[in-house]
Structures are given as C-alpha cells and as structure tokens.
Amino acid sequence: MLLTTAAAVVVFLDSDTPAGFIEGLTGKPTSAWMKEFGSLSREIIVDAFATEEPTEDKVNDSPDPTREELACRSAEKFLTAVTRAILEKETDELVRLGMEDGELVGALDARADFYAACFNDGDVKRVGFTPDDTFPIPRNSFPGRAQKPIRKEGEEDPPEWIVTIENINVTSPNWVQEDQRTRQWKGNDASRRDCYFVIEDAEFWRLVKRKDLQVEVWDTLKVQWAYRVVDGKAKQRRVLRVLEFNGAKLATPLPPDAINAILGGHSSAAGSRAEPSLFEGW
Known part of the structure; x- marks a missing residue:
C-alpha cells in the first residue's frame, strides 16, 4: 500500500501537470521532488552494502527504515506540502497557478467543501496547518474560501464512469x-x-510479477472495467479487477462501494454485448 501511494505520487509528478504549478504550491521544482524519489533505491543499496562496522550509537538506534518506509516518508512530504498549500494559499493565487483548468479544479472544490464545513462549525475560529500553535486563517475568510470556482462557459463536469463486466x-x-x-x-x-x-x-500485477499466470499466444481476459462515453465512444478504459485469465478464475467483482471509492461515483451497465451496440467505433 505504501509503495502504491509513492508510485502514484511519482506518476503525478511525471504527468502533464505544469512544473510551475508544482513549484508554486510546494516551493520546490518537480525535478527536485523526482530526484528525492529517485534517490530511494540508491540510498538503500549504499546502506545494504556498507562495509564499515556499526558504531555503538548505531547499534542502539532503531533499525534502518525499510524501502516501504522511505517511500512513504517521501510521499508523505510531497502530499503534505501540496495539501497544505491548497488549503492555505489565497484563492487568487491558486487561480494564477492554473487550478481552475482541467481536472485540477476538483482540488478547489474539495477546498471549498473544507472551509464550508469549518464555517458551519461555530467552534472553529481560526485555521492553521503547521505543528505550531498558530492559526493564520481567520473565520471571516471562511465564506470566501468556501466558494467553488465558477465553471467557464461551455465547461461541464466529466462524464460519469460506467462499469461493466466483459x-x-x-x-x-x-x-x-x-x-x-x-x-x-x-x-x-x-x-x-x-x-x-x-x-x-x-x-493481477502481483500475480504477473510472481509469474503465476499461464500466458498463451492469444490471451483472454474477463474484466470488470470502467469507461466514460465521450462523443458516443467509450474512452479512458480502466480495468479495475481482472476476474479471469485464460479461463482461470482470479477474483470476484468489486462491490459498488469499493468501485465508488476508486471512481468517486459510477453507474452500472449490462454485461458483455454479443451484438453491436449504439457506440460504433469503439
């Protein structure tokens, strides 16, 4: 789970997200974050093959962190920096960084929900995001921060995810x-x-890495996947669960609650279609 979180952070850093956006939020350029994640394996190798005898202080210290712990710490630092910045910075500054465009607007929506909840709780007088006993964001700024960004003309929420078994x-x-x-x-x-x-x-990927799958020339999968329909065509297909591989049963379908946790909401469709559907060009 920890490595999965770290891997997700690396994918985000290596995506098309503007470098200026990352640096504007965290104060560190994307290259610096990538360097920190890339150094994990080198640090582990150096520690593993160190030939010097441990000192008494090192013997008394707690064990060296595992790879998972190192990955978790780096992911935690990045996610904490981004989350704090989104909640702490002024709305105008976040807009200048480009958060009103594309899928990043969802973070502003979540920020608005947070401050709306703070405003609705009369006991919350100020908000802060550091270990220090300082709360720089006063209650009178909650209403402004609780306003969700106005969608641009013609801009719509992305289509709902549709989940089927095929x-x-x-x-x-x-x-x-x-x-x-x-x-x-x-x-x-x-x-x-x-x-x-x-x-x-x-x-499924764990079985792949363990070489526990019987691979053939023409493999068949039975999957539970999600997709969005855009302009009458299925797009962004995501296999959430591989149910069978070449006839061998691997798993059972995910329940609706688990799917919603992954997708944030979905609708279900009928199973495999033997006849052509209306969505020509899939």
Whole structure:
C-alpha cells in the first residue's frame, strides 16, 4: 500500500501537470521532488552494502527504515506540502497557478467543501496547518474560501464512469505495469471491436510479477472495467479487477462501494454485448 501511494505520487509528478504549478504550491521544482524519489533505491543499496562496522550509537538506534518506509516518508512530504498549500494559499493565487483548468479544479472544490464545513462549525475560529500553535486563517475568510470556482462557459463536469463486466481477447499486451501510461493494452471486446485499456488491479500485477499466470499466444481476459462515453465512444478504459485469465478464475467483482471509492461515483451497465451496440467505433 505504501509503495502504491509513492508510485502514484511519482506518476503525478511525471504527468502533464505544469512544473510551475508544482513549484508554486510546494516551493520546490518537480525535478527536485523526482530526484528525492529517485534517490530511494540508491540510498538503500549504499546502506545494504556498507562495509564499515556499526558504531555503538548505531547499534542502539532503531533499525534502518525499510524501502516501504522511505517511500512513504517521501510521499508523505510531497502530499503534505501540496495539501497544505491548497488549503492555505489565497484563492487568487491558486487561480494564477492554473487550478481552475482541467481536472485540477476538483482540488478547489474539495477546498471549498473544507472551509464550508469549518464555517458551519461555530467552534472553529481560526485555521492553521503547521505543528505550531498558530492559526493564520481567520473565520471571516471562511465564506470566501468556501466558494467553488465558477465553471467557464461551455465547461461541464466529466462524464460519469460506467462499469461493466466483459470478455476481452488480448491482441497486444503490455506486461510492464509502469509503461501503461505510454502504451496501453490492446484487445477486442465482445463485439470484436478494437479497444485500448490499462489494468489497475494490484492483485493481477502481483500475480504477473510472481509469474503465476499461464500466458498463451492469444490471451483472454474477463474484466470488470470502467469507461466514460465521450462523443458516443467509450474512452479512458480502466480495468479495475481482472476476474479471469485464460479461463482461470482470479477474483470476484468489486462491490459498488469499493468501485465508488476508486471512481468517486459510477453507474452500472449490462454485461458483455454479443451484438453491436449504439457506440460504433469503439
């Protein structure tokens, strides 16, 4: 779980999010954060192969942190810095950093919900985000911070996620989990249309790394996946759970509550379609 959190932070840093946005929020450029995450393995290797005898002080110290702990600490530092900045900075400054555009606007919505909750609680007089006993944000600023950003004309919320269970014939797999962002899996759905997708099922990737799957020339998957319909076509396909691999059962479908925790909301559709659907061009 800790490594998954750290990996998610690395993916975020390596995404198309503007570097100026990261530096504006945290005070450190993206390159500095990436360097910190990239140094984890080097630090571990150096410690593991150190030949010097431990001093008495080191013997009495607590054990060296594991890889998971190091990854968690770095992820914690980054997430704390970003979260604090979003909650602490003035709204105008966040807008100048570009948070009103794209999916980043969701962070402003969450910020507004936080300050609305603070305002609705009469016991909350001021707010602060450091270990010190200082609370620089006064109650009279809560209403302004509780205002959600106005959507630009023509801008709409992204389409709702639709979740189905379907069978896929894989035509071009990608067995490197970290490379899915640049090269997705390719296959044919139940209607024999080409489809591209990523697999987010952590248990499936654990089986891959353990080489516990019987891979064939033409693999088949039964998956529980989510997608959004944009302009009549399914987009952003995400495999949430691989249920079967080449006929071998791997897992049971995720329940609705678990799906909502991942997607933030969804609707369900019927299972695999044997006949062509209205969504031509999938």
